[in-house]
Amino acid sequence: MLLTQDAPKNARSIDPAFYHDIVTGLSRSPKATPPTWFYDRRGSELFEAITDLPEYYPTRTETALLERHGADFAAAVGAGRAVVEFGAGSSRKTPHLLRAIAPAAYVPIDISGDFLHASSAALAAAFPGLPVLPVVGDFNRPLALPAAIAGMSRLGFFPGSTIGNMEPDAAVDLLRAMRRLLGDEAKLLIGMDRIKDRNRLIAAYDDAQGVTAAFNLNLIERINRELEGDLPIDGFAHRAIWNDEKARIEMHLEARRPLHFHVAGQCFHMDSGETIHTESSHKYGARDQRLLLRAGGWEPTAEWTDDEGLFALVLAEA
Numbered sequence: 001m002l003l004t005q006d007a008p009k010n011a012r013s014i015d016p017a018f019y020h021d022i023v024t025g026l027s028r029s030p031k032a033t034p035p036t037w038f039y040d041r042r043g044s045e046l047f048e049a050i051t052d053l054p055e056y057y058p059t060r061t062e063t064a065l066l067e068r069h070g071a072d073f074a075a076a077v078g079a080g081r082a083v084v085e086f087g088a089g090s091s092r093k094t095p096h097l098l099r100a101i102a103p104a105a106y107v108p109i110d111i112s113g114d115f116l117h118a119s120s121a122a123l124a125a126a127f128p129g130l131p132v133l134p135v136v137g138d139f140n141r142p143l144a145l146p147a148a149i150a151g152m153s154r155l156g157f158f159p160g161s162t163i164g165n166m167e168p169d170a171a172v173d174l175l176r177a178m179r180r181l182l183g184d185e186a187k188l189l190i191g192m193d194r195i196k197d198r199n200r201l202i203a204a205y206d207d208a209q210g211v212t213a214a215f216n217l218n219l220i221e222r223i224n225r226e227l228e229g230d231l232p233i234d235g236f237a238h239r240a241i242w243n244d245e246k247a248r249i250e251m252h253l254e255a256r257r258p259l260h261f262h263v264a265g266q267c268f269h270m271d272s273g274e275t276i277h278t279e280s281s282h283k284y285g286a287r288d289q290r291l292l293l294r295a296g297g298w299e300p301t302a303e304w305t306d307d308e309g310l311f312a313l314v315l316a317e318a
């Protein structure tokens with residue numbers, strides 16, 4: 001039962017946004033929490049470990065596409081643009097793009113200042129002479145680009161199929177916001193994960209070593225630590241489900257038995273088998289990805305996929 005969605009007044013160390021999202025999400029039926037809260041320090045480390053798993057194909061497939069098609073990007077995009085990356089640049093992916101297209105400036109945008117400044121410093125060292133202009137901010141909200149790139153045409157870069165973690169309406173809103181932010185001459189290079197064999201998809205989100213299970217269960221530990229929770233870790237099991245109608249992998253935390261627990265003094269109950277839906281990862285057919293981009297104000301002009309058609313990098317123009 002939801003009593004209040006404001007953090008308790010006496011709990012000074014509680015992040016009100018985290019409190020609001022978790023208490024609201026646990027009060028809903030069915031229970032669902034936003035995936036952004038996976039990424040505390042431990043969650044970010046576990047996600048890094050996921051990207052190296054044999055079952056998790058997206059990172060290595062997209063990285064190989066970036067490595068292989070540099071000349072194509074250069075021909076399609078041209079030199080001298082400002083690259084605006086939505087998310088802190090990854091040392092694995094971003095250098096391939098920057099090397100290929102010789103941009104005039106690089107602007108990574110990320111909500112986590114520490115992480116952003118560390119990755120920006122590494123990229124600045126690797127590309128001496130390239131102005132690296134990090135922006136700390138939430139790219140789901142209106143923000144301003146650095147004055148230094150005024151007048152430069154832009155290439156938005158949104159790798160990782162991060163768009164897939166958004167509900168379709170929110171994904172369209174974000175694409176439109178990117179279009180407004182980047183301007184009329186802009187292009188966008190976006191990674192989008194493809195629909196494929198369901199067993200392959202489920203394995204990628206329920207790996208044999210249990211790293212994805214630990215990533216999902218880490219949310220319980222974070223709630224306990226940061227929101228005065230007493231959720232029993234052993235009361236939850238990780239589940240990865242393919243939802244064919246919505247073309248998405250869903251991650252859930254399933255109650256192994258009837259559970260009673262508290263979050264910052266509020267009581268919650270779960271029946272045995274009831275779940276908390278913690279993440280959706282949408283997958284796209286070739287047509288779906290084009291429709292999504294068009295709905296967001298972008299016209300797809302080129303795409304690159306691997307031989308198995310697991311993952312696509314799509315170039316679109318404003």
Ligand code: AVI
Nearest residue numbers: 050160161162165205212281
């Ligand atoms: C960050 N995001 C694109 C990942 C995905 O594949 O949806 C998050 C993830 N969740 C479980 N494994 C990886």
